[in-house]
Amino acid sequence: MASCMMIPIIVLILVSMAANALADDRRQLQLMQDPAAGDVLSYHGGAVLSGDIPVSIVWYGKFAPSQKDIVVDFVQSLTSTSSSSQRAATPSAAQWWSTLATVYLSNATTGGGGKPAAATRVVLSGQVSDEEYSLGKTLTLVQVFQLAAGAAPKRGAVVLVLTDPDVVVEGFCSVRCGVHGSDAGAGYAYAWVGNAERQCPGQCAWPFAAPPYGPQGSPLGAPNGDVGTDGMVVTLASTLAGAVTNPFGDAYYQGDKDAALEACTACAGVYGSGSYPGYAGKVLVDEANGGSYNAIGGGGKRFLLPAIYNPATTGYCSTTVVAMVAALVVMSLAGVSMAARRVPALLKSHVGDGISYHGGAVLGGDIPVTLVWYGKFKPAQKAIVVDFLLSLTATPPNATTPSAAQWWGAIAAGYLSSNATNVTTAARVVLANQTSDEEYSLGKSLTLVEVFQLAAGVVPDRGDLVVVLTDRDVAVEGFCSARCGVHGSDAGAGYAYAWAGDAERQCPGQCAWPFAKPPYGPKGEAALVPPNGDVGADGVVATLAGVLAGAVTNPFGDGYYLGDKDAALEACSACAGAYGSDSYPGYAGKVLVDETTGGSYNAVGAHGRKYLLPAVYDPATSRCTTLV
Known part of the structure; x- marks a missing residue:
């Protein structure tokens, strides 16, 4: 029976720190249990693949010779790093592979049951092409496994199944970009990757194509001029890393073994130093073709390879560019001349490596907030939101902790009361007014311009904030597919607005997570x-x-933010998905559970109501702080 470890499309690397300790004798509060497999990527006793690893490639569909050359050069580069290759081309794909082998494959048990050999390398053992689409152009994951099994792999081998841009594979784009699995009885592993150039380049060929949602910075140039194939190498590197370090689902992984984070997926989206969600990090740029890369293959081709998680240094994702920079420093100190070598230029970084202040206004002091209820909301639903807003003030004496007021205090202290912003009075939200539009005056399908019109319709004063909330029957432009909420402003009139939609019927898994x-x-x-x-x-x-x-904190687009101002990461979006300590992609972190209702929360608000509030990025420490 084949087993599969799925590679998720989008994963954010989140770092969260506990902000408050809970008293041991507080009986009404209890911590959620940790995930069964622990909070770090660790070894679970199973076999890895090591020594000479035979790899065969199944080309399913029509691939140009140049596309095959790109992939083959990558695969043949995965060998030990020699001193001569280091001098010839750094950073190299061989260095990337050596890091993986050193960290994961030198101490674990091999598929053959013994200790791994001193050196681990990939040996390209064969290639087969199926240009006639023998199983059709729509494949299930079972058929992917059948293609791998058809190559008759030996024990300890890996089969790579690659599908062309016209082949649709079960879950491709919507759930996965690639997958690896195994036949444990036969003792071999396989990995599948699809060419996403026509179907979903923004999902499965990022960062060589702009994503369909989230931060929209400019895509990087594909290092070999082929968005689809260069994207395949990115995904292939990650799935292959998982296939050799966790081939049978019981070796190196983190979390639930059926949805595990592995050597590269634990660092998904990281390709160079200073990376953050939507920004691949500082990588190298080829001066001749503008392609972005961080590794050179044995045949001279260039690749962008994912960072590797190092379980020995918990939380550290190592990239080849960092290794190269360190090597250049060492060679310089040793007196090695670099004059004759054209050193690749580093890609310019975004605005710093953390959220910073850009000189514009923030909202401080008493912030008047008007609520616009668009659609039909129950009184109980309105009370939940109103109590949250009433909680955003200075922490009252003897208040129950952790509190929504503490959460607001972290934002006020970190962003709204600094000398740079010239705000001297304590910031608090003042609920100024509420208005309801139960008749859907603009219809049940709104553009973002119409959301702005709803905000402008309450005639806000300078310094005001208008909150527009749409009910579960209202479709808003980009809701679910690109955004769950948005904020904007009328800079001339001096006010800001924010919109959030009720996702219960339309997309609870996207916009009401982790409650769905x-x-x-x-x-x-x-x-x-x-x-x-x-x-x-x-x-x-x-x-x-x-x-x-x-x-x-960034009402007019020139306050506190990170990255491109038109796709900025801000006080909470920089910590997306983190609600408690030890969070990681797919796990909100250790939060509190109400013993009576079973509800999960991390803050207590006005009238004793409980909420789950996102982590706040602290620009002073460059960390995501949580209330629990």
Whole structure:
């Protein structure tokens, strides 16, 4: 029976720190249990692949010779690093492979049952082409396994199944970009990767194509001029790393073994130093063709290879560019002349490596907030949101902790009360007004311009913030597919606005997570119980907290942010998905559970109501802080 470890499309690397310790004798609060497999990537006793690893390639569909050359050069580069190859081309794909082998394959048990050989390398043992699409152009994962089995692999081997741009594979683009699995009885592993150039380049060939959602920075140049094939190498590197370090599902992984994070997926989206969600990091640029890369293959081709998680240095993702920079420093100190070598130029980084202040206004002092309820909301739903807003003030004496006021205090202290912003009075939200539009005056399908019109319709004053909330029957431009909420402003009139939608009917897995299971990515963790028993309204608060934080710290696009100002990461979006300590992709972190209702929360608000609020990025420490 074949087993599969799925590679999720989008994974954010999140670092969170506990902000408050809980008293041991507080009986009404209990920590959620950790994931069964622990909080770090670790070895679980199973076999890895090591020594000479025979790899065969199954080309399913029509590939140009140049495309095959790119992949073959990558595969043949995965060998030990010799001193001569280091001098010839650094950073190299061989260095990337050596890091993987050293960290994972030199101490674990091999597929043959013994200790691994001193050196581990990939040996290209064969290639077969199926240009006639013998199984058709729509494949299930079982058929992918059949293609691998058809290559008659030996024990300890890996079969790579590669599909061309016209082949649709089960879950491709929507759930996965590649997958690896195995036949444990026969003792071999396989990996599949699809060419995404025509179907979903923004998902499965990123960063060589702009993503369909999230930060929209300019895509990088493909190092070999082929978005589809260069994207395949990125995914192949990750799936191959998983296939050799966790071939049978019981070796190196983190979390639920059926939705595991592995050697590269634990660092997904990281290709160079200084990376953050939507930004691949500082990589190299070929001066001749503008292609971005971080490794050179044995045949001289250039690749962008994912970072490797090092379990010996928990939380550290190592990249080849960092290794190269260190090597250049060492050679310089040793007196080695670099004059004759054209050193590749480093790609210019975004604005710093953390959120910084860009000189513009923030909202501080008393912040008047007007609520626009667009659609039909129950009184109980309105009460959940109103109590949240009433909680955003200075922490009252003897307040129950952790509190929503503490969460707001972290934003106020980190962003709204610094000398740079010239805000001297304590920041607090003042609920100024509420208005309801239960008749859907603009219809049940809104553009973002119409959201702005709803905000402008309350005639806000300078320094005001208008919050527009849409009910579960209202479709807003980009809702679910590109965004769960948004904030903006009328700079001339001097006010800001924020919108969040109730996702309960349309996309709870995207915009009410973690109170609903996501449609893609790790699925091992059960959905959390919403603290107020309303998936939609509790999800609205989680989204609203994030956009509200952005609206007050970066209201006019020139306050606090990181990256491209038109696709900025802000106070909470820089820590997306983190709600408690030890969070990782697909796991919200250690939060609190109400013993009476089973609801998960990390903050207590006005009238004792409980909420799950996102982590706040602290620009002073460059860390994501959580309340628990």
